[in-house]
Amino acid sequence: MTTERTLASSEAMHHHLVDELNLALRRVGMYGELGTSMWFLMRQLLVLEQRPEVWDEQKDRWERRGLWGPKGVEGALARYFPSHLTYAASSVYTEFAREEGWLRPDRVLDAERYAELRDTAGPWAADDRTWTDVTAAFGPPSVQIGGSNPRYSKTLCYVTDDLTRPMVAFHLWNGTDQEERPTHETPLLLAVRSGEGPITDTLTFTPQGRSRRPKDDDWNQCR
Numbered sequence: 001m002t003t004e005r006t007l008a009s010s011e012a013m014h015h016h017l018v019d020e021l022n023l024a025l026r027r028v029g030m031y032g033e034l035g036t037s038m039w040f041l042m043r044q045l046l047v048l049e050q051r052p053e054v055w056d057e058q059k060d061r062w063e064r065r066g067l068w069g070p071k072g073v074e075g076a077l078a079r080y081f082p083s084h085l086t087y088a089a090s091s092v093y094t095e096f097a098r099e100e101g102w103l104r105p106d107r108v109l110d111a112e113r114y115a116e117l118r119d120t121a122g123p124w125a126a127d128d129r130t131w132t133d134v135t136a137a138f139g140p141p142s143v144q145i146g147g148s149n150p151r152y153s154k155t156l157c158y159v160t161d162d163l164t165r166p167m168v169a170f171h172l173w174n175g176t177d178q179e180e181r182p183t184h185e186t187p188l189l190l191a192v193r194s195g196e197g198p199i200t201d202t203l204t205f206t207p208q209g210r211s212r213r214p215k216d217d218d219w220n221q222c223r
C-alpha cells in the first residue's frame with residue numbers, strides 16, 4: 001500500500017539544508033568525509049537557488065588562490081600544516097557559506113571589535129599562543145569548528161556583519177608530528193588566516209606553526 005505524501009516546500013527544504021550545512025561546518029566528520037559532505041550540501045543549495053554553476057566557479061577561485069587541488073581544499077592545505085588539518089579546511093567552506101548568505105554565526109563582531117581584531121591578530125601571532133589565549137584576547141568565536149573538548153584541534157572563526165570584510169580564522173592544533181592523538185593540555189595556535197588573496201599572502205604563522213611546518217619551498221612565501 002502506497003502512503004500519500006506531502007512534499008516540503010522549496011523554502012522549507014532550503015532552510016533545512018542551511019541548518020544541516022551549519023552543523024556540518026562546525027561538527028566536522030558528522031556527515032562523513034568533509035569534501036564530500038560540503039559538495040553535497042552546497043551543490044543542493046545552489047540547485048535550489050537555480051545557480052548550480054556557482055560551485056565550479058568557486059572551485060576555480062579557490063584553485064587560483066592555492067586553496068584547491070586534486071584532493072580538494074584539504075589536500076591544498078595539507079602542505080601548510082604538520083598534519084591533515086580538516087578543521088582548517090572547514091574554515092574555507094565556512095567563508096564560502098558566509099559569502100553566499102548561508103552561514104549562521106554564533107556571534108557577530110561590531111565594526112570596532114572587528115577592526116581591533118583584524119589590526120592586531122597578525123602581530124599578536126608573532127608569539128606562541130593557545131586556545132585559551134585566543135578567546136581571552138578576542139572573545140568567543142563567531143563559529144567554532146570542532147568540539148569543546150580542550151584536548152582536540154579546532155579552528156575559531158571571527159566575522160563582522162559587513163560581508164566585504166574577510167573572516168579571521170585561528171587554526172589550533174593538538175597532536176604530534178607522527179600521529180593525531182592530542183599531546184598538549186590545550187590546542188596550540190599554528191596560524192591566523194585572513195584575506196582574499198593567495199593562501200601564501202593570507203597565512204601568518206606562530207613560532208610553533210613555523211617549527212612544525214612541512215618541508216616545502218613554498219614556506220618561504222608565508223609570513
